[in-house]
Amino acid sequence: MKLSTSLFLSYILLSFCSPVFAQRDSISLNTIVEKANQLTQSHPIEKVYLHLDKPYYATGDTIWYKAYLTFGLHQPSELSKIVYVDIINSRDQLIASQMLSVKEGTAIGSIALTQPQFVQDSYHIRAYTKWMMNFDKAYYFNKTVVVGNAINKPVNTAIILKRTANSNNAGVNTIITYKDSDGNPLADKKVQWTITDNGEDLAKGKASTDAQGKLFINFPNTASTDLSSAVLNTVLDAGNHKEYSNSYPLKSVALPTDVQFFPEGGNFINGLRSKIAVKAVQPNGLGIDFTAVISDNTGATVTTCNSQHRGMGLFVLTPEAGKTYKAEVNFKDGTKDIYELPVAQTSGIIITAGTPDTANVYIKIAANESYLKSHLNKTYYLVAKTGQVICYAAKIKLTNPDFSAAIPANKFPTGIAQLTLMTSFGQPLSERLVFINRPDKLNLSVITDKKVYSNRKKVTMSVNAKNAVAGVSDLSVAVINETKVPVDEDAETTILSNMLLTSDIKGYVESPNYYFKGSSDKTASDLDLLMLTQGYRRFTYTEMLKNKIPQVNYFPEQGIELSGILRTSNGLPVKGGTVTLQIPSKYYTTRATTDAEGRFRFPGLVFADSAKIVISAKGNYNAKNMMVTVDGSSYPAMFPNPDEPDEQLNIDTKLSDYLVNSKKIYESSRQLQEVVIKAKAITKPGPSYRDHSALTGLSMPDHQISGDRFKGCNIMLQCLQGTLPGVTYDANTAQFYLSRSFNSGGRIPMALYVSGMPVDVGYLNSLNSADLASIEVFTRDELGMVNRAGQTNGVLAINMKVAPKGTKVSLQDLEELIPQAHTAKITPMGYTIPKTFYSPKYTPTGNGGAFGPDLRTTIYWNPRVNTEAGKATFDFFTADGKGSYRTVVEGIDKDGRIGRVVYRFKVE
Incomplete structure (x- = not known):
């Protein structure tokens, strides 16, 4: 398969730091570049990013979102025309799935959080294309979205889970606090609890809440007990025959605190001064602050280390031959442990790098004495790429123990650059990731006609995309009442943090927007520390040079296509047969002719989700002896949430203010009050x-x-x-x-x-x-x-x-009960029809269609803001809520420039 990606090649820049040598190399540098180009053309990587209107929600809300689909260096993708969005609960169960039509690299959608489909939980939203299913599932867009519930909820809970461990015992201490809807503790209430794993009980017990509404549960957590998929289930007896159930996943206490050490360049080598990055991660997946003392095998202290940011730290060490090293780590929570450092290699070579200024990437290649002697005058390659694009390549001859150079930063786009040192045989020896920050974004700005407004007043807002190609960009705008929806800006998932950072490196990144929210020496230093602790999420050169590239099982979808096979009753394919497809709801009919293998296909179909489709071979001679088989669709299997540390156990307390407003919205819009029915309904058992x-x-x-x-x-x-x-x-x-x-x-x-x-x-x-x-x-x-x-x-x-007895059955119903082999009636997944965000328009004499108080938290959502000559203007009205209104604008242009801006105004 070869896909047109010639636009990638304009970014290929080759720069040789030293002249080409006369010796014959096992693999030429040009061969490596050519293979990389071939891989880029045959296996371009798509990315999906979803811009959501808010960071969290409540049952009854709607999630408004826009999907940005890119490939190459963030250009709008020309490959796939369909994006899938799945909503998965904290137990890794699919709750809903949507199919969106992509036009010019974007699509819009919404998710109505209705009951009982959506309950209070931390949901995992993932987005992908069928083409992306050929590659590592880590390329999918993943985001944790917390959904609370304030409707008819008389009991609120808060839980504390703490893993304990010592030489005699290991376990989990749990404290659950129960309160009513007014915040009063539920004292002296009986609670039954069980710990289950895949439907099997691991432990169970009974207890009662104390005067403060607290329930204490302790249970063992030995090495033989895996709690990674276990759930703590509780049932509180509130009296008057009322019981309230809660479930809490125990993934956050399944494992002990983990500490890892990452030598710069990937190798720890005797005699070479090395930066060693340290990363300490709690059982919940979040970093934990620490102090550490590093000592050698004689017991002598070599150096110390303190965490710098989110459980990450750094120290410098030159390992000596015959010595080993360990770290005694003291964590912020009072626990401590001892960890062995990697054993140093006796001989080796590494690459180190840094970006102390924005003009250059400074690299250094160093070999210890042993390695230099055995590899003197050998040729090495230095290859640097961003995404799939090789931006720099150089040939170097090893004549000295170290070699330094400066690579102009303008050879790279903004994002992660992977620097790889390899032998002339193409064997990678050392790797370093650096983050390049250049002025190549959209450079968005926002202004309003005023800085302060009153309730239900018109706001005129203008957006300027200063660097957009020909002044044209495709943007999305969300305005929320930040007073009602407080935002942790560091923890946000943004178009910058996703496309430039988290989509290109392995593992979970805590608070990704911290690295883009502001620019300072501290931020740059913390970002470089992150580069030392994360791996690059791309094909390795070893795989590429051995032609071990991902097998293509799924092709880019250009639209909905249904296909299948027409056979005779004895299994032989029907060549030249006619197959008819009907979509009754659209009064649409089309036909296809089968090929030599009996296959038929209907490309370019357009129908809404849940539409009934009829595919029939009735019109053929001897159709009664024919069978229509429709091909099934492939979808990715469920997998754990990669951003699991963002899940919230204490949603009631975390979203307390937001849920209070949600309850007010529900109560102001409710038409019917509760009616108590004392008579018991006579119910018949359902099908079984x-x-x-x-x-x-x-x-x-x-x-x-x-x-x-x-x-x-x-x-x-x-x-x-x-x-x-x-x-x-x-x-x-x-x-x-x-x-x-x-x-x-x-x-x-x-x-x-x-x-x-x-x-x-x-x-x-x-x-x-x-x-x-x-x-x-x-x-x-x-x-x-x-x-x-x-x-x-x-x-x-x-x-x-089943239909109730006595219901009149039509001929069509009988055909449904006794299906004919020559006809297939299916309900395939279709396009999710996007809804339109309602924005009231207030006038001096009218209420804009709003009855009662206007308690909206999302004030304005517009996924289709397109600039012309770099500018776009639109207007909307404020709600009744006072405070700070926060505007987020994100988007892209046709050349892949991405941008984001945050703007605030006040309502008094």
Whole structure:
């Protein structure tokens, strides 16, 4: 596959620091550059960034967002025309998924946080394209979004989890504080608690709250107990037959504090002065401050080190032959431990680098005496790249123990540059990341007609993109009442922090916007320290030179396409057959002809999500003996949230002010007051496994999940992954297994039934979540009537809703019950239709359509602000809330210049 990416090549700059030598190199420098160019053309990397209107939300809110899709050096992508956005809860369960149409590298969308689909939790939003599925999942856009709930919530909680460890005991101390909606402690209340992992109990107990509403729970956490997927579940008995349940993931206390050491250049070599970066990470994934004393194997103190920023620190050490080193680390929380430093190599060479000014990147290549003797006059390559683009390459001859040079910074765009020293055989020896900061952004600015406004007044705002190519840029604007929505600016995910930093390095980055919020020597020093502790997220030169590049399994989507195979009843492909596709809701019909292998395809389709599609071969001769099979779609498996440290356990207290306002909005808009119904309704049992003779040999289900849990689910197979208690889904085999059996090495899949009919896993994606009644999980089949027949272990029974008895059944309903092989009726994932943000327009004589108080927190959202001649102007109205209003403008131009600006004005 070769994709047109010629625009990348204009950035290739080769600069040779020394003349070409006469000796024949094993791999020429030009070969390395050419292979890198080929990789850029055949495997360009796309990035997705989502600009959200707010940093957090409440149930009942809407998340407004704009997707920016780029490739190369941040140019709007010309590859994919579809972006997917998944919303996943803290238990790694898919809650909703959206498909967006991309135009000129952008798309807009919204997520309505309705109940009961969205409950109070920390959600993981990920965005990607099908093309991105060919590469490391770490390239996806990932963001943690906290959602609180203030509606009909009489009990608020706050939890403290602390891992304890000593020579005799290891455990977790837990304190949960219960308060009512007015902030009064719930004293002397009984609480039942259990710790579960994949549906199995690890520990359980009972306790009562004290006079302050506090509940104390202590449980062991030994090395043999893995709490990474465990959950603490509590049920508080509030009296009057009212119980309130809460769940708390225990991932934050699953592991001890971790300390890692990172020698500059990647190697710790005897006789070479080395910077050693230190990173200390708490069990919750966040950095922790420390002091450290470094000593050698004789017990002598060599140096000391203090944390500089977010658990990161630095010290300098020249290792000596025959000596080893250790660090005694004292943490801010009072704990301490001893860690061994990496063992120094006896012989080696490293590259070090720095950017003390913005004009140059200063590099130094140093070899110790042993290495110099054995490699004198050998040729080495220095290659520097940003993203996939090689911006600098040089050939160097090793004649001295060290070599220094300055590389002009203008050879690089803003972002991370990877400097790699390699042999003439192409073997990487040492690597250093540096961050280049240049004046090549959009340079956005904002002004308003006033600096201070009163309630419900018109604001006229102008945006200027000074560096936009031809003055044209594509921007998004969010205005919030910052008094009601306080923002931790350091922790924000922005278009700058994502595209220039976190999307290019491995691992979690704490408070990424800190490095872009302001410019100072401290910020630059902290950013360079981050470069020393993170790895680069790109193909390695070793893989590239050996042609070990990712296999392309998914091609860039140019739109929705449905495809499949037409066969005869005996399995032979039908060549030249006619297949018809209908979208009844759109009165749309099209036809396709099958090829020699019986395949058909319908490209360029446009339909909304949940649309019903009919694909039929009825018009063919002998159609009754034909079968239509529609290809399934591939979606990425669920994986843990890469930004898990951003998840919040104490949402009630963290969002307290915001939730108070959310409750006021709900109460002011509520039309009906609560009505108490004393008579008991007569309910009939819903569909179950008992309705089907194939499953009547089963006993009671071990777990039952209501179909309402999957309301709005577009991709049933994804929504089931991680949702079913005691069940594990393995993406490699595409099968469900009992967790107990799977974790102990068993690989016998579960039986899968839909309304009493045995089906394969792929069938699940044809189900409409609106028709799902319940799912029953059976971990045992005592009589063996199901598992013996299919050589399975455990049963998943999926029950679909049925029409009430006496309901008139149409011919179409009968056809649905008895499907014809020559016709496929499917509900594939379609485009999510973007909603329009409502912004009231107040006049001296009208209320702008707003009834009652205007308590909005998002004052204005506009994802389609386009500058002409560098400028754009728009207007909106303030709400009733007073205080500081915060404006964020982000965007991009066609050449990949990105920009962001924050602007504030007051409402009094």
